[in-house]
Amino acid sequence: MNTTPLEKSISTHVQGRIVQYDNNTAGLPICIPKFRRSSGSYLKKRGLKMVNALVRKGVLEVVGSPWLPGFWIQKPEVLQSLVRSLNLKLPILLMGVSDTPVSEKNWTSFRAEPFMIVDNKWNSFQEYMDSMKTKYRSRLKKAMRFKDGYETVELEQNENNITRCAGMLEKTLTDKVAVLPIDLSELIIRFKVWFKGDFKIFGIHDKGELKGFISVVEDGECLRAMHYGTLKSNPDMMYSLAMFHVIEYGIEHGFKQINLGRTATEIKSTYGARATENHFSFHTRNILLKLVLYIAKRTYAPKEYTLRSPFK
DSSP, X not given: OOOOHHHHHHGGGSSSEEEOOSTTSOOEEEEOOOOOOOSSXXXXXXXXXXXXXXHHTTOEEEESOTTSTTSOEEOHHHHHHHHHHHGGGOOSEEEEEESSOOOSTTEEEEEOOOEEEEEOOOSSHHHHHHTBOHHHHHHHHHHHHHHTTSEEEXXXXXXXXXXXXXXXXXXXXXXXXXOOOSOHHHHHHHHHHHHGGGEEEEXXXXXXXXXXXXXXXXXXXXXXXXXXXXXXXXXXXXXXXXXXHHHHHHHHTTOSEEEOOSSOHHHHHHTTOEEEXXXXXXXXXXXXXXXXXHHHHHHOOOOOOOOOOOBO
């Protein structure tokens, strides 16, 4: 799979090593993710407790960065070539995200939640609304009426705003993800440094008070939604408000694809997003880890979802 413009530009900033897997590429970053335990039940439900234990022990290395979901999704043959290139420097356990399962020896793949992508075929947000079936257009209009009570503006990426956004991000993600950096302010600052003007934070305000935010990365012809944070006291509709803002921004600025990220699969399908398959693929030659992965594969049950079709 070809790298995107931003993948090429930030590879050297990702903390890790760059590995050349053929003669025609700039290579892929390999890093050891930092770990912070989640306090929620997500780990138990999704069967990732074992993986997180391996992260803590430094056994696991990752192709790309776990903090940049949606970047570095590779075809199986690329990951296989990467393993051959690593040779003696191959970690005990290597994880990559592949677009289809890796079936080669020593690999185990688990189906991840899909990335939800809106293919932009409209000239305006109004056209997008008009293309919906009555049921879903009514829902969107309801969200727009809710939006009228808030002001969504691009935030200046200063220390105060980053600290407040990091606090909301922590409260929102604590029970939803397996791996988080220890300092979420540092994470947002890294995005600011890595992506510069291509990284934007939109704050959602109520009577001048910051209630939530959504961040995006402009990656060539793709707009990527990255971080969403909200106060616990906010209504659930705040999430839809943020997603519709990203879609509207993507349409009005002419992006061909609007990647809304993983999670909330069924909800995002009601926005017109299609599911894009991806897999967490692990490589190891360690007999014990192969047994653990085999057992995990037998017991792992991907989250089920129902996709909706909101357009006429």
